[in-house]
Amino acid sequence: MALILELAVQGAQMMLVLLLAPLLTGFVRKVKARLQRRRGPSLIQPYRDLLRLMRKEVVLADTASWLFRVIPYLIFAATWVAAALIPTFATGLTFSWTADLIAIVALLGSARFFLALAGMDVGTSFGGIGASREVMIASLAEPAMLLIVFSLALVAGATQLSTVAAVMGSPELGLRVSLGMSLIALVMVALAENARIPVDNPSTHLELTMVHEAMVLEYSGRHLAMIEFAAFLKLLLYVSLISCVFIPWGLVTARSGPGAYALGVAVYIGKLAVAGILLAVFETAIAKMRVFRVPDFLGAALMLALLGTLLLFVSRSL
Amino acid sequence: MNGLTFDIAHLLAGGLVLVSFMMLYQDRLFALINVFALHAIVLALSVAWQAYVQEAHHLYVTAAIALIFKAIVIPVGLHRIIQRLGIHRDIETAVGIGSTMLAGIGLVALSMVLMLRVTPEADPLAREDLAFALSIILLGLLVMVTRRNAVSQVVGFMSLENGLVLAATGAKGMPLVVEISVAFSILIAFIVIGVFLFRIRERFDSVDVGALDDYRGERR
Numbered sequence: 001m002a003l004i005l006e007l008a009v010q011g012a013q014m015m016l017v018l019l020l021a022p023l024l025t026g027f028v029r030k031v032k033a034r035l036q037r038r039r040g041p042s043l044i045q046p047y048r049d050l051l052r053l054m055r056k057e058v059v060l061a062d063t064a065s066w067l068f069r070v071i072p073y074l075i076f077a078a079t080w081v082a083a084a085l086i087p088t089f090a091t092g093l094t095f096s097w098t099a100d101l102i103a104i105v106a107l108l109g110s111a112r113f114f115l116a117l118a119g120m121d122v123g124t125s126f127g128g129i130g131a132s133r134e135v136m137i138a139s140l141a142e143p144a145m146l147l148i149v150f151s152l153a154l155v156a157g158a159t160q161l162s163t164v165a166a167v168m169g170s171p172e173l174g175l176r177v178s179l180g181m182s183l184i185a186l187v188m189v190a191l192a193e194n195a196r197i198p199v200d201n202p203s204t205h206l207e208l209t210m211v212h213e214a215m216v217l218e219y220s221g222r223h224l225a226m227i228e229f230a231a232f233l234k235l236l237l238y239v240s241l242i243s244c245v246f247i248p249w250g251l252v253t254a255r256s257g258p259g260a261y262a263l264g265v266a267v268y269i270g271k272l273a274v275a276g277i278l279l280a281v282f283e284t285a286i287a288k289m290r291v292f293r294v295p296d297f298l299g300a301a302l303m304l305a306l307l308g309t310l311l312l313f314v315s316r317s318l
Numbered sequence: 319m320n321g322l323t324f325d326i327a328h329l330l331a332g333g334l335v336l337v338s339f340m341m342l343y344q345d346r347l348f349a350l351i352n353v354f355a356l357h358a359i360v361l362a363l364s365v366a367w368q369a370y371v372q373e374a375h376h377l378y379v380t381a382a383i384a385l386i387f388k389a390i391v392i393p394v395g396l397h398r399i400i401q402r403l404g405i406h407r408d409i410e411t412a413v414g415i416g417s418t419m420l421a422g423i424g425l426v427a428l429s430m431v432l433m434l435r436v437t438p439e440a441d442p443l444a445r446e447d448l449a450f451a452l453s454i455i456l457l458g459l460l461v462m463v464t465r466r467n468a469v470s471q472v473v474g475f476m477s478l479e480n481g482l483v484l485a486a487t488g489a490k491g492m493p494l495v496v497e498i499s500v501a502f503s504i505l506i507a508f509i510v511i512g513v514f515l516f517r518i519r520e521r522f523d524s525v526d527v528g529a530l531d532d533y534r535g536e537r538r
Contacts, residue, residue: 174322175325175326175329176325176329177328177332177333178332180329181332181336295416296343296415296416299415299419300343303339306423307335307336307339307426310427311332311335313430313434314430314433314434314445314450
């Protein structure tokens, strides 16, 4: 019986991630529109878009191979698993032993690999540009992400997210300059990975500087729905990761009863709302940079993460 | 010494290294000078914290000197010089930003390895202060090496001196006279370099130090 309950809580977490992801994107869009004095689409517009896309007919290019048809599901599955592994409202759930930071990076990396393949599969030049740019960004963002993982692992002594969150929430940790640098680097990586504004503009199509949209230009119907859903999930994943690691307060432990779970979910939704508002304000305040400036931006993230790891060696613990 | 005291000292000194990196990253002169002012403010905070921790009241004077001269007087003076020379739109680095950053990381790693090897039984606070100070000095040298503009070289020189001050405050028992004389020699160096800038400008119509190489016949 206890096992069934635990599985139910774990399943609830997976469904929660799935249900909240479009809402977060809709919320960010709404806040951005309000900041620009527009009314903006309603909060549930992303759900409507997804439903509509699911019902639409799929148009396939003649040159598309079987890979092109399989990849949307692969991307969606990998991103969903990665997003569901992160402790959102409770730590130490049944599957939390699999919630390893390196595994999450690997899942996201394989999703990106398949997306780049799909971009090149049809053979249009636009897809090729998008794929090559995506890989250029990834080649800088992934090392930065791994260095952040290293400095977290050095501080916490583990790469498992529940342990990391517990260590981060304990008062013995003190004030660590390395963690501040890791946080800034992680935010920069998250902006680049989610194709947010200084790196890529998420709200345009058909622009010569676009990266993510160029790769998925050939997709339609339910395939496009899967890819869009994966993009929503990825945004939620990064927000959850940042809030789980750097603001772990309000996370409840497993087996603490339904009241505590409800409180945890409420705190989690509050964190998401704050993150969404911050993201919208940041995107409104800043201009998109040229593609050739992106390596500088991500190089700064890489440098911050590396410096954070280096500074750990002259800190108190080591 | 309790943990939080050390953590705040570590935070401020680490912040100083970070601001040094920001200085490497800037390619515009005004932004560079603003970052230098920030560097001096963080230095003043760090020195004031050391004064509080070590209960050495003369260090407050050092912090005040850093705040007044380096965070206000010198940046304002440099702003004026740039305005008068009319070079506020200049952008130039001798080496690309990416490779400069990599070199900077290498220098920080080098200074940490060196300091951790050399000072195994020292007080941990002095130890990390020395490691950070050495990396700030090396980064200041790197700023001087990678820039071709004489004004940015001055900024690199001043940030190098900030590293020296950090090292001096980390070591207990540095007399105030030494610090004041260092601060004033820096100020005099600033004035002399300022005069030189105008002389270089008059002579070569540019503050690019590459022009000096041509003049000496060391054409590359």
